[in-house]
Amino acid sequence: xxxxxxxxxxxxxxxxxxxxxxxxxxxxxxxxxxxxxxxxxxxxxxxxxxxxxxxxxxxxxxxxxxxxxxxxxxxxxxxxxxxxxxxxxxxxxxxxxxxxxxxxxxxxxxxxxxxxxxxxxxxxxxxxxxxxxxxxxxxxxxxxxxxxxxxxxxxxxxxxxxxxxxxxxxxxxxxxxxxxxxxxxxxxxxxxxxxxxxxxxxxxxxxxxxxxxxxxxxxxxxxxxxxxxxxxxxxxxxxxxxxxxxxxxxxxxxxxxxxxxxxxxxxxxxxxxxxxxxxxxxxxxxxxxxxxxxxxx
Numbered sequence: 001x002x003x004x005x006x007x008x009x010x011x012x013x014x015x016x017x018x019x020x021x022x023x024x025x026x027x028x029x030x031x032x033x034x035x036x037x038x039x040x041x042x043x044x045x046x047x048x049x050x051x052x053x054x055x056x057x058x059x060x061x062x063x064x065x066x067x068x069x070x071x072x073x074x075x076x077x078x079x080x081x082x083x084x085x086x087x088x089x090x091x092x093x094x095x096x097x098x099x100x101x102x103x104x105x106x107x108x109x110x111x112x113x114x115x116x117x118x119x120x121x122x123x124x125x126x127x128x129x130x131x132x133x134x135x136x137x138x139x140x141x142x143x144x145x146x147x148x149x150x151x152x153x154x155x156x157x158x159x160x161x162x163x164x165x166x167x168x169x170x171x172x173x174x175x176x177x178x179x180x181x182x183x184x185x186x187x188x189x190x191x192x193x194x195x196x197x198x199x200x201x202x203x204x205x206x207x208x209x210x211x212x213x214x215x216x217x218x219x220x221x222x223x224x225x226x227x228x229x230x231x232x233x234x235x236x237x238x239x240x241x242x243x244x245x246x247x248x249x250x251x252x253x254x255x256x257x258x259x260x261x262x263x264x265x266x267x268x269x270x271x272x273x274x275x276x277x278x279x280x281x282x283x284x285x286x287x288x289x290x291x292x293x294x295x296x297x
Contacts (some may be wrong), residue, residue, distance in 0.1 A: 003140070003170075005140065005166060005167050005168060006138070006139065006140055006143055006165045006166050006167070006169075007037055007038055007167065008140075009140040009143045009144060010039040010161075011038065011039050013143070013144070013147050015041040015043055017045075017069070018041070018043050019043055021069070022068065023069050023070065024045050024046075024047060024071070025040065025045055025046050025047065025073065026046075026059060026060050026063070026071070026072050026073070027047075027049060027056070027072060027073030027074065027075065027107075028048075028049050028053075028056065028075065029048075029075065030046055030048055030073060036075060037109075037163060037166050039107075039166065040073070047059075053083050054082055054085055054086065057072065057083035057084070057085070057086040057087055058086040058090075060086075060104050060106075061086045061087065061090050061102050061104055064091065064102040064103050064104040064156070065101075065102050069103055069104075069105065069150075070104055071107060072105065072106050072107065073107045074106065074107065074109065076109060076110075076114065076117070076118040076120070077108045077109060077160070078119070078122070080108055080122045080126070080158075081125075084125070087104070087106065087126075087132075087158075088126075088129050091104055091131070091156040092130065092132050092155075093131055095131065095154065096130065101154035101155070102156055103150065103153065103154045103155060103156060104156045104157075105147075105156075105157050105159065106156065106159060107159050107161055108122070108123070108159060108160055108161065109161045109163060110161065110162040110163065110188065110189070112163070112164065112189070112282060112283065113275050114275065115274060115275045116272055116273065116274040116279075119275070120241075120273060121162075121188065121240040121242075123136060123158060123160035123216055123241060123247060124239075124241050124242070124245070124246040124247045126158040127217045127247060127250065131156065132155065132156055132157070132158050133153065133155050133215075133217060134158045134160065134217040135149075135157070135158075135159055135160065135214055135215050135216060136159075136161075136162070136188040136213070136214065136216060137161070137165075138162070138168065138189070138191050138192075138212075139165070139168060139170065139171045140168075140169065140171070142171075142214055145214075146159060146214070160216070162240070164192065165189065172191050172192075172195075172212055174209075174210060174211050174212055175208070175210040177207045177208065177209055179207060180208060180231065181207050181208065181232060182206070182207075182209070182232050182234045182296065183229045183232045183235045184197070184198065184208050184209065184210045184235070184236050184238060184289070184293075185211050185212075185213055185225070185235060185251065185252075186210065186212060186213065186237075186239075186289075187213045187216070187237070187239040187248070188240045188283075189283060190239060190240050190283060190289070191210075191212055193238075193284060193286045194210050196285075196286035197286040197289035197290045197293065200286060201293055201294075206293060206294070208293065209228045209232060211224065211225055211228055213237075216247055219250075219251060219254065221255070221258050226255070229255060229259050229263070230259050230261065233261050233262065234261065234262050235252070235255055235256075235261060235262070235264070236252075236263070236264045236265075236266060236289070236292060236293060237249075237251045237252040237255070237263060237264070237265050237266070238266045238284050238289055238292075239265075239266070239267045239283075240267070240268070240283030240284070242267055242268040242269075242270065243266065243268060243270070244270050246267050248265035248266055248267040249265040251265075252264060252265040262296070264292065266284050266289065267284065268281055268283060268284075269281055
C-alpha cells in the first residue's frame with residue numbers, strides 16, 4: 001500500500017477519535033456529496049446538522065464544553081462568517097474570562113472556483129481574535145501534528161484546510177539554496193505553486209528559498225524562519241486569502257520588523273472571488289508568484 005493522502009489521514013484520525021475517544025463530528029451534509037471529499041468515515045459519532053449555521057456552531061461549542069472534543073466541519077470557509085459568533089464570542093473567550101475550556105476542532109475547508117459564496121479563504125479573520133490556534137496543514141504529516149497539538153491543548157482550533165491538498169501524499173519540506181536571492185513564505189495551497197514558481201525563476205538565474213508556513217497563530221519567529229531571510233535580505237509571504245489586512249501582510253510585517261529586511265506580501269486582490277471567469281480572482285499561482293519575485297529582485 002502506498003503513502004496516505006491528506007484525505008485518508010483525516011479520515012483515519014477521525015475514525016479513531018469517534019470510535020475510541022468518545023469524540024463527535026458535527027456538520028451539514030456530512031454523509032451526502034461524497035462524505036466531505038471522502039475525509040469522513042462511516043461510523044458512530046456523526047451528527048448531521050440542518051442548515052443552521054449559527055446554531056450549529058453553538059452546538060459544537062457546547063459539546064466541547066462537556067468534554068466531547070468535537071470536530072466541527074464547515075464545508076466552505078465562507079460559512080465561517082455565519083458560524084463565527086459562538087466560536088469568537090464564546091469558545092475563544094471562555095478560558096480567559098471564566099477558566100473553562102471549549103476545545104472545538106474546526107475543519108474550515110477552502111476551495112477554488114466554487115462561486116462567490118464558496119471560494120473564500122478566511123483564516124486571517126480568526127488570527128485577529130484572542131483564544132484561537134490557527135493552522136493550515138497541507139501534508140499528511142502536518143495534519144497528524146496539528147491533531148496531536150489539538151489533543152494536547154484545550155483551546156479552540158481553526159484548521160484552514162484546502163481541497164487542493166486532499167490528494168497530496170508528499171511532505172513539503174523547506175528548500176534552502178546556496179546563495180539564494182529571496183526567501184518565499186507560502187501558506188496553504190500556495191505552497192504547491194511556490195515550488196513551481198521557484199523552478200521557473202531558477203531557469204532565469206533567480207534562486208529561491210522556500211520556508212513553509214503551517215502555524216498562523218501562534219506565529220513564532222524561530223531561527224528556521226529568520227535565518228534564511230537575514231541571508232537573502234528579501235522575502236515574500238504568499239497567502240490564498242485577501243492581501244489587505246490578511247495573513248500575508250501580518251506575517252510580512254512581523255518578519256520585516258524582526259529582521260529589518262524587505263518583505264513583500266502577495267494574496268488575493270481586493271476584488272470579489274467568483275466562478276465567473278472575469279471575477280475569478282484566483283489565489284496566487286506560480287505565474288503571479290514569479291512576477292511578484294521579478295518585481296522585487
